[in-house]
Amino acid sequence: MWTNLFLLLLPINSVAYENNELGLQYEILEEIREMKSNEKHLEERVMKLEYANKENVKEIQQLRNEISTCRNAMEAGKSRRQEYRGSVSFTAYLSHSVTNIVHNTPVVYDTVLLNDGAAYDPLTGVFTAPLTGVYLFSVSSGSKNLPGSNLTQYDVFTRLVVDGVHKLSAVAESKNVYDDEQGSTTAILPIQKGSRVWVFHQITGGHSLFAEDGERVTSFAGALLYETESIAHLIG
Known part of the structure; x- marks a missing residue:
């Protein structure tokens, strides 16, 4: 079972x-x-x-x-x-009178008091900007009417130029004998690196520029105020 x-x-x-x-x-x-x-x-x-x-x-x-x-x-x-070193500056003056000046050529300020950065050339009278930035320039021009001298012009008309472009002028006129006159101008300008700045004497009836080492009334100076990457936005 x-x-x-x-x-x-x-x-x-x-x-x-x-x-x-x-x-x-x-x-x-x-x-x-x-x-x-x-x-x-x-x-x-x-x-x-x-x-x-x-x-x-x-x-x-x-x-x-x-x-x-x-x-x-x-x-x-x-x-x-x-x-x-964060600074560029110079001061130079003309130590003697010059004659036979050629129009639109730089005045050579031969005696240098300051040249921080070595951007001013005392052999050519030209300042070359080492940095792009805003610079201050000062120009003083002396005039003196000296009887019997070989100076052929007592009206001094100097121009500050940047790369050949006129910016400002300094004018001095000595009307009377032995009168000392001095014209000056100051400019704050945006300058591109490599630009050249100089002063020339506009000849209007003469080819001479008065200066003496003792008086030092004819001078050219400049300084970098501050550096910038570009100057395009500063112009206008």
Whole structure:
């Protein structure tokens, strides 16, 4: 009897086992599907992080380049300031009268009292700006009517020019014998680095310019007030 009962229950147990096995396989498949889904999500996150990392690397490199540019600019500015010590100035005067002056040629102020930065050339009378900035210039011109001298003009008309362009004038006229007259002008001007500044005597009826070492009434001076990157915004 027990044998027959076992034979009857055997198919039932076999079906239950198969069902359990199928259920386990289904669970495994579901776990595999979930793992694949997680893997896909993880790959997407990795791709996003890699892209973000590339963008961060680009941004970091750009910032490094900007820092390098700023450092170079600061070093260049530091070098310029070390070279000129942050100041440019000069004062020179004419120690003797000159004759046979050629129109539109620089007056050569031959005696130098100050030449900080060595931008004024006492051999040519020309100041060459070593830095772009705002400068102050002063011109004084003496006139004296001396009888029996070889001075052919007692009317002095000097002009301050920048790269040949007239800016301001200084005029002096000695009408009477031994009269001492002096004309002067002062200008504050934006000057580009490399620009040349000088004074010339406009000949209107004569070719002479009065000066004496003892009196020192004919002079040319200038100084850098402050440096600028550009002068375009200062003109107008």
